[in-house]
Amino acid sequence: MSGATDDLSRVFGALADPTRRAILARLSRGEAGVQEIAKPFDMTLPAISKHLKVLERAKLIRRGKDAQWRPCTLEAAPLKDASDWIGDYRQFWEESFDRLDEYLKEIQSKQKKEGENDSGK
């Protein structure tokens, strides 16, 4: 498996958990410390710290160096890779279905014409 795929697996592993997605959503509004991140959750600080570690390993967040106040910041780059990843697949089907639309339009107008011709006879 390539390094890029490993990174992506870590990103998707991290995104698979609703608490971690909620943490990312919180951080998309600006940096925050552990206490503040933990507030809306019914979870212990060590449990939240565990989630933060997973996000940090996936490079989805960056943490400050200060031992007391280690604010977490959202890292956009891996998220972009993750969304591009699905975009390629979607593009394949979008283009296919657009072509199918064209065909369906053509066949329906043909059927309509034939219908009109039949009723005219």
Next chain:
Amino acid sequence: MANKTEIIAEPGKQELFIKREFDAPPELVFKAHIDPDIYVKWVGPRDLTMTIDKWDARDGGSYQFTHERAGHKYRFLGVYHEIVAPERIIGTFEFDGLPERGHVILGTTRFEELPGGRTRLVHQSVFQSVQDRDGMIASGMERGVNDGYEKLDALLAEETGAKSSAA
């Protein structure tokens, strides 16, 4: 307005969904999936050439087709498990270009009737592993185009919305 293609692939799951509406009745959309002369016209982007190698669209029948771009060939194959006109097609799907055989997908495509002679297509693919699914999506079905942050924005917005409404 153009109909929108929705791809739903939740992180960590072995399945994905494709949803799309069409301005045509289920009979026509269904037929476009099982008639090889029609299928060859639309599956894949325009710059891919598609060749049907085998096509036996009935319960237990099999199919094979090849996509080609710039000399690269991508072969796909599978077996139809059940075809119920014009409601659903259930079958297997495998990309022959993987390093090893055996990574088979179970696909179900349903054609739901909508008012006004329209159709909603709902496709589900179930993979043998999360890695298989992610690999298939990552290959983009051999397509490389970016569409930015859309999916993730939606995901984050959803979480943010859920949060603020819970608060």
